[in-house]
Amino acid sequence: MKKIINKPEEFVVEMLEGLYKAHPDLVTYTADDLHCLVRSDSPVQNKVALATGGGSGHLPVFLGYVGKGMLDGCAIGDVFQSPSADQMLEVTKRIHGGKGVLYIYGNYGGDVMNFDMATEMAEMEDIEVRTVLVKDDVASATADRADTRRGVAGMVFAFKIAGAKAELGASLDEVEAAVTKALNNTRTMGVALGACILPAVGKPGFHVADGEMELGMGIHGEPGIKTGPLATADEITSEIVETIMADMPLAKADKVAVMVNGLGATPLEELYIMYRKVDELLAQKGVSIHRQYIGEYATSLEMPGASISIMKLDDELEALIDQPANTPFFTQV
Amino acid sequence: MKKIINKPEEFVVEMLEGLYKAHPDLVTYTADDLHCLVRSDSPVQNKVALATGGGSGHLPVFLGYVGKGMLDGCAIGDVFQSPSADQMLEVTKRIHGGKGVLYIYGNYGGDVMNFDMATEMAEMEDIEVRTVLVKDDVASATADRADTRRGVAGMVFAFKIAGAKAELGASLDEVEAAVTKALNNTRTMGVALGACILPAVGKPGFHVADGEMELGMGIHGEPGIKTGPLATADEITSEIVETIMADMPLAKADKVAVMVNGLGATPLEELYIMYRKVDELLAQKGVSIHRQYIGEYATSLEMPGASISIMKLDDELEALIDQPANTPFFTQV
Amino acid sequence: MIRGTDISKVLMTAADSLIAMRDQLNELDAAMGDGDCGLTAEKGANGIKTYLAQNPADNNLGKWLAKAGMAYNKAAPSTMGALMATALMRAGKEVMGKAELEDIEIGKMLKAASIGIQERGKAKVGDKTIVDALDPAADAMLAALENGDSLETAAKAALLAAQKGRDSVIEIRSMIGRANWVGDKTKGKVDPGTVLFVGMLEHILNQPSSQPGSTLA
Amino acid sequence: MIRGTDISKVLMTAADSLIAMRDQLNELDAAMGDGDCGLTAEKGANGIKTYLAQNPADNNLGKWLAKAGMAYNKAAPSTMGALMATALMRAGKEVMGKAELEDIEIGKMLKAASIGIQERGKAKVGDKTIVDALDPAADAMLAALENGDSLETAAKAALLAAQKGRDSVIEIRSMIGRANWVGDKTKGKVDPGTVLFVGMLEHILNQPSSQPGSTLA
Ligand SMILES: Nc1ncnc2c1ncn2[C@@H]1O[C@H](COP(=O)(O)OP(=O)(O)O)[C@@H](O)[C@H]1O
Ligand SMILES: Nc1ncnc2c1ncn2[C@@H]1O[C@H](COP(=O)(O)OP(=O)(O)O)[C@@H](O)[C@H]1O
Ligand SMILES: [Mg+2]
Ligand SMILES: [Mg+2]
Ligand SMILES: [Mg+2]
């Protein structure tokens, strides 16, 4: 196991201790529980509060996007495990600034059920809570079952859009509408070239044979749509972009935001090689890239692989994606 | 080979094509050679121009730090290979804004010789050139031979300090003095848990056995000071910090900047676990961390491992490290 | 009359059975999910055991059960943890304020738990989840108790229904949760949630463990 | 009198020998450096071959050689590329403006190349680099030519000196470059740069390849 850790069962807590020591000006925790992370200046009064949550092992997702212009709080689970409803409730109570709370998180059973429980409990405390589920992974279900798709890197677009909208003073309805539109316009697909190692397990929980790749594999190793010999960067990129565009047609003069996201072990150099091809493919269609994010935005520990997300922009989304943001892991000026 | 590439021999050129497509507002190239990267707005008149250069495979090092508040240009070599003197000269000519050019780069034979040749050629064109070599890796030579040490992640501190000083209008002498002081105050040491794969070779050029670690290994696989069974995060961090402090004593009330840098495959979570211990060790000594950088700042493709850099601050360095900067890979507000 | 100490004992036994099934559940989950079903079951079981040890059943069994559910969720918040918590909270709601229970109330609690799990997880019978074992078991138990059967007879009817339910979904495709993403490849595979529920019942009733598929023609 | 076509032929042969030694040099470099010495030698050799093919020697041998050096550096800019470029530029400087050369000038060129490499790389004799083969070779050649020996005799003296130089540093520790970081473990290992130079000379003179260490008592 090639890991720099102490006790596996302390992995998440020690990571969080390091995080709070590093960024005390930006984030803190509530309810005496390190897993309940909130903006240091929370509650921000008269702003719709935004919360997310999910398992650890995906940095900067989820907690890395808590900060000005993005989210207000995050409930943090064990590696690849949902946090508890209790923890979500504590975050919700602490960040509520009087204009309601919006939950934005990935469509995973455990997370959904816990957030639903938290919602019921928050409502008993007279906090209005809404939910927008991220379901951007086109590889996880066919279009007719799109509602069961997983949430992956596209959630960062959702955080960005919601954060900007809330920061501008919008109501809960308006923020919910903007992020819903953003997600309707967002598709992601990934490729894994290998597995990752859960600290508590010490060995990979799934396998991608050497020289093979798994197109569409999920960020916890959920099976993809195609296993086969490792293709070239151009072939992989083309297949991903085509799959996305078959699900969400793009037309001449459309504007998009693009994210080429590394899953953990894939060098930045390779992400730029992929981006080069994305740019070429979209240019061929007359689609222009208004803004691009290339780097590690949503990872799976040390998984080798990458994902590509495309968000179609209208005027509102374009203005929102351009707003500044400042979190421990995401700074846009 | 778990790599998302096309032809290995196109690796660097395609990476650069992606880069120029992604960041046209920030960077461009000169002399019709993609390997000669400069700020889009270069030459910046009446500012000391800062150049670096070195082999590819270390993103964001080197080229990622070209931008406002950091560097003006970078000559880019093949993977782990120096760029040519010619390319360095072209960058130098393009960025020179009338106040001289400072070369800041790592102490590797090929780079030094090529930069020296470039210096001779630049002087023939009446451009004043100075050089500051980065030699921050304490593990690469004992104190009595400190002059032969390698340059590793500490160079990012040098770029930051030099960039801020130049941006504030300092002279070539003043910038050279500031960055020289910064480097005298900077030490780095790393640990590798495995190798990386050169695209052209397709397999690791060196080995770290599974379950082993190599303390002090260089970013191209240069041997370290100790091979042994993989220790815990706390043990590794303690050994690195102690080695650094033996070479550069820190006293109560000293202020430092700290960088915990991932070499490629090590998850961000693990870097925070290390940072937690750095903070604890320095706090025990009464040393305070003024600013910290945790993430991937200087990598070796997909090498698993990390390095810790410490820069001792005085008032000038503290003010300079806090200045804003904005490059494709480094944004500080 | 059933007392809190009886229920506590049953819950202890149930928790022990989850811990005993850890590896089996992990293995089944690895084939069609993320391989952690046994791990989270064990965590939850330990959570509830700690709760039971520290909190003897009090005079309000409903509240005590709801709190047991929250303890399970805190210890193992993932899918099964949320479902178990909901089940215990809904079962508790059925008997809120009571210190002693009639047999029939056990049947009602089981059915309430099943409905709670279906509402929480949005899985219907036939989606290939724990619901496919739990819901027929609850119905069988309630019917038997309404029929005047003893608690033990009713429980055995419940077990038989649970085993049949588990086996009835082996050949179909999972429609929900992680297994849904595995898609058609789940056909012919046993759902870990159904095994968990059947195994728990078998252990509580001191019955031999049955093989998944054993009730099929 | 030596003409440009003669020099071009020698350089071609030298380049071919670098290509032939690729794997051997990589292997030696892997033991005490980064294992790319053969790769960069091959790249540089191909660069210079292309240059020679496209640029027949002209009447200014000095400038033509300097440009050959730049071609080598562009094709393989790392350590050895910078050293080779410097060597060719310094050798060229010796004969700037000339179209034909005397024998003695070959000796002077080799010594100028050696001094150039030492200035560029800041390595002295004894630091365990190519200098340890090149510098004694240059001295031996120059002495023989000054003594009136034929070019061939002088070149053979140079080769012997180069072989001895290569072998004399096997047991010592590398003091410069990547090998310096390997430290004491370089003791007993052969420096790839010395092998490169000796092998090149052997190939040019059509001599059998010698084993590193073969001149040692
Ligand atoms: N939405 C749901 N409703 C009811 N049961 C479900 C649901 N999703 C999954 N399950 C049950 O949970 C089991 C998996 O549990 P576990 O491995 O703990 O969850 P996770 O999917 O979070 O890893 C499945 O075998 C199935 O029986
Ligand atoms: N500073 C120097 N001066 C002279 N020769 C050197 C110097 N550094 C290295 N060398 C020679 O270069 C050889 C290594 O060449 P090469 O592998 O191409 O360089 P790199 O170190 O850039 O990988 C060494 O064997 C040594 O003979
Ligand atoms: Mg799970
Ligand atoms: Mg599971
Ligand atoms: Mg090299």
Ligand SMILES: [Mg+2]
């Ligand atoms: Mg080498």
